[in-house]
Amino acid sequence: MTRKDPLVDLLIHDLTGPLSIVLTSVNNLLTKEDKCGPYTEYQKNTLKRAQRNAEKAKALLLEIIEVYRSEEGLFRSEQFMIADVVKEALLDALEIVTPDISEELAHAGEDSFKDILARNGIIIDISGKYGQAAFIHDPKKIRQILRNLISNALKYRKATMKLSLSGDPDLVISVEDDGQGIPQEKQTYIFKRFFGASNKKGGAPDGLGFGLSCVKHIVEKMSGDISLRSGEGAGSCFTVRIPPLR
Numbered sequence: 001m002t003r004k005d006p007l008v009d010l011l012i013h014d015l016t017g018p019l020s021i022v023l024t025s026v027n028n029l030l031t032k033e034d035k036c037g038p039y040t041e042y043q044k045n046t047l048k049r050a051q052r053n054a055e056k057a058k059a060l061l062l063e064i065i066e067v068y069r070s071e072e073g074l075f076r077s078e079q080f081m082i083a084d085v086v087k088e089a090l091l092d093a094l095e096i097v098t099p100d101i102s103e104e105l106a107h108a109g110e111d112s113f114k115d116i117l118a119r120n121g122i123i124i125d126i127s128g129k130y131g132q133a134a135f136i137h138d139p140k141k142i143r144q145i146l147r148n149l150i151s152n153a154l155k156y157r158k159a160t161m162k163l164s165l166s167g168d169p170d171l172v173i174s175v176e177d178d179g180q181g182i183p184q185e186k187q188t189y190i191f192k193r194f195f196g197a198s199n200k201k202g203g204a205p206d207g208l209g210f211g212l213s214c215v216k217h218i219v220e221k222m223s224g225d226i227s228l229r230s231g232e233g234a235g236s237c238f239t240v241r242i243p244p245l246r
């Protein structure tokens, strides 16, 4: 994908409008059950599925726009607490991969948030400088990187996912899972666009095979790097290093 492709520009632009209308319509139906309902369980679940998938399509469009922006070197420079962006990205990923946990968290208070995560095998550890101090960069890009790595770990883990953030002055993010891991020969390809989807043997692909290529692209535009430690049956650990924007 390059910025020079006018058809991709047009596609993104023309899909945004109708998608917003679908989302608003479904959201309206879901929030106005008192006027339009009562709905049967089947109707409610169908509306929720439509809502989730429209959200997914919207997220994908936003993702492509962020890749374009980084291709042009367009980074917003903001000071923000990394813990806030971690929380947003985690909620984004849970919403897509495990809506049940997402639903549980939506009704939880600040106190029970960490307990619910721990009960579901999700550990978050923020240590060092950025536990207290703000990080300076484009929070949308950081959220996108985190969302992609977290959603993969949640998709492919057996039981646990550990997210660690540390580093000074560069931010170091590592996302580790206890899944089946990625064999050595596959590790060279997974950062290539659409690899995941086209490499599946039979059955519907879980995703588009787009996420990791976006992450690598954005991280490199940020003058950072991404590495992977994994092996067959050994889980996976993705580590990203990002220098702060000056």
Ligand SMILES: Nc1ncnc2c1ncn2[C@@H]1O[C@H](COP(=O)(O)OP(=O)(O)OP(=O)(O)O)[C@@H](O)[C@H]1O
Binding pocket: 148, 152, 153, 156, 157, 177, 179, 180, 181, 182, 190, 195, 196, 197, 206, 207, 208, 209, 210, 211, 212, 213, 236
């Ligand atoms: N944590 C992981 N454990 C095992 N395999 C992984 C992990 N992360 C990525 N992969 C493999 O790498 C492929 C590419 O990942 P990528 O995030 O690019 O695509 P995807 O998750 O399949 O789809 P998308 O992110 O576009 O929805 C995946 O399809 C999967 O085969």
Ligand SMILES: [Mg+2]
Binding pocket: 148, 151, 152, 207, 210, 211, 212
């Ligand atoms: Mg993915």
